[in-house]
Amino acid sequence: VIVDKSTVPVGTAEKVTAAIAANAKVDFDVVSNPEFLREGFAIDDFMKPDRVVIGTDSDKAREIMGQLYAPFVRQGNPVIYMDEKSAELTKYAANAFLATKITFMNEIANLCELVGADVDKVRIGVGSDQRIGKRFLFPGIGYGGSCFPKDVQAIAKSASEVDYDFQILKSVMNVNHEQKTIIVPKILEYFKGDVKGKKIALWGLAFKPNTDDIREAPALYIIDELVSRGAEIVAFDPEAMDNVKERIGDKIKYSQNQYEAIDGADALLIATEWQVFRTPDFDKMKTLLNAPVIFDGRNLYDLPFMKENGFYYRSIGREEVK
Numbered sequence: 001v002i003v004d005k006s007t008v009p010v011g012t013a014e015k016v017t018a019a020i021a022a023n024a025k026v027d028f029d030v031v032s033n034p035e036f037l038r039e040g041f042a043i044d045d046f047m048k049p050d051r052v053v054i055g056t057d058s059d060k061a062r063e064i065m066g067q068l069y070a071p072f073v074r075q076g077n078p079v080i081y082m083d084e085k086s087a088e089l090t091k092y093a094a095n096a097f098l099a100t101k102i103t104f105m106n107e108i109a110n111l112c113e114l115v116g117a118d119v120d121k122v123r124i125g126v127g128s129d130q131r132i133g134k135r136f137l138f139p140g141i142g143y144g145g146s147c148f149p150k151d152v153q154a155i156a157k158s159a160s161e162v163d164y165d166f167q168i169l170k171s172v173m174n175v176n177h178e179q180k181t182i183i184v185p186k187i188l189e190y191f192k193g194d195v196k197g198k199k200i201a202l203w204g205l206a207f208k209p210n211t212d213d214i215r216e217a218p219a220l221y222i223i224d225e226l227v228s229r230g231a232e233i234v235a236f237d238p239e240a241m242d243n244v245k246e247r248i249g250d251k252i253k254y255s256q257n258q259y260e261a262i263d264g265a266d267a268l269l270i271a272t273e274w275q276v277f278r279t280p281d282f283d284k285m286k287t288l289l290n291a292p293v294i295f296d297g298r299n300l301y302d303l304p305f306m307k308e309n310g311f312y313y314r315s316i317g318r319e320e321v322k
Contacts, residue, residue: 011158013055013084029061032084034091039145040210047072052079055087092158095151096169101136102143103172106179109139109317119317120299139317141271141297142179144207144216149173180218183297184225186314187267190293196230201265201289203258204272204298205237205244212239214247218297219271223252236261238274263288273298282309 017030032055037045049072054065062081069079082090105126109119119139127134143149152169159166191198207217214220217240223233233252235241241254255261258276262268262285270277278300286292286309294306296315306313306321313321 011085011088013088029056029058030084031056031058031061031065032087033065034087036091036094039147039208039213048075049073049077051077053087053090054079054081055084056081057083089155089158092151092155095147096155096172098136099143099148099152099176100168100172102138102148103175103179105137105139106142106182106316107175110179110182112317116319117317118319122317138299140179140273140299141181141183141218141222141316142176144180144218145211145213146215149176149216180221181225182316183269183295183314184222187226187269187295188229190267190295190312190314194229195226197232198230198266199232199234199264199290200226201255201262201268202233202235202252203237203261203268203270203277204274205235206240206272209272209274210239212243214240214243217271220244220247222269222271222297223248227251234261234265237272238276240272259284259288264290266290267293267295269295269297270300271297273300282311286310 013030013032020028020030032053034053034055035046036050036053052069052073054062054069056062056065066079073079105119105123108122111117112119112122123137123139126132127137152173156166156169156173159169187200188195202219202223205214205217205219207213207215207219219235223235226233234255235244235252236255236258237244244252245254258280265288268285268289292309292311294301294311294313296313299315299318301313301315303313303315303318303321311321
C-alpha cells in the first residue's frame with residue numbers, strides 16, 4: 001500500500017496500517033511516498049524528480065519501491081529512505097519552507113516601498129547567496145493554490161496537536177492573507193478613495209500561470225474587495241475563467257481576450273503572471289484604456305520602460321511610476 005502524504009496529516013501511515021491490519025488476511029506494508037509535483041509541470045517533475053522520498057521500515061517494501069523508481073533516477077538523483085513519519089513531514093516541511101520564503105520576500109517588498117528601496121535589486125542581491133538561492137524570491141500578491149495553503153495549515157495543525165506553537169507558520173498564513181489584497185489600497189489611493197463605477201480590467205484569475213486552479217487565488221480576494229466598493233471588474237484569463245464563473249457567476253464580467261478586457265477600462269490590474277501578459281502591445285493598450293494606468297501584482301514590467309512610455313504604473317516593492 002502506497003500512501004501519498006500530500007493531503008493527510010502527519011501520522012496517518014500508522015492509522016492506515018492499523019485499519020488494513022484489522023481486515024487483511026495477507027502480509028502487507030504501508031509506504032509513505034510523498035509527491036513533489038508542481039501544477040503545470042507534473043509530468044516533467046515525475047519523469048525527472050529532484051529526489052524521491054520513500055518512508056518505510058520494511059526491507060521488502062524498500063526493495064520494491066527502489067525497483068519502481070529506478071527508471072526515473074538513472075542520472076543519479078537520490079532516492080532517500082526514511083521512516084513513515086519523517087517522509088510525511090518532509091513533504092509538509094518543503095512546501096512550508098517555500099511558502100515562508102515567498103512570504104518573507106513579500107514583507108521585504110512592502111518594506112522597500114516604505115523606505116524607498118527597489119525590491120528587484122534586493123532580490124538579486126539576496127538570491128546571489130548560494131545558501132539562499134534565486135528561486136521563490138519574486139514578490140507579489142501572495143501565494144495560493146492547493147499545496148502551499150493546505151500544507152502550511154496541515155503542519156501547523158499537526159504541531160498544535162502535540163502542543164507545539166509553530167509561530168513562524170502562523171505568521172506566514174497571516175501575512176499571506178493580507179498580501180493578497182495589498183494592491184487594493186494602491187488602487188484606492190489613485191482613485192482618491194472612490195472606485196464606485198470605475199471599470200477595472202483584470203488580467204489573470206488562476207493562482208499562478210499554466211493552470212486553471214483558482215483555489216486561494218489572490219484574484220478572488222481582490223475581486224471581493226473592489227466589487228464591494230462598487231467597481232466593475234472585467235476579467236480575462238487563458239484557462240481559469242470557467243472555474244471562476246462556476247464559483248462567483250456574474251459578479252464580474254468576462255472577456256474573450258486580454259485586449260477586449262481593457263477596452264474602455266479606467267485601469268488594468270494584473271494578478272497572474274501568464275506569459276501572454278509579459279509582452280503585450282503597449283501602444284494598443286494605451287489606445288484602449290481610458291487612461292494608461294496599470295496596477296501590477298506580479299511585477300511584470302520594467303520601470304524605466306513604463307516611465308518612458310507614459311504609463312502610471314504601481315507594482316510591488318518598487319517605486320511608483322507617474
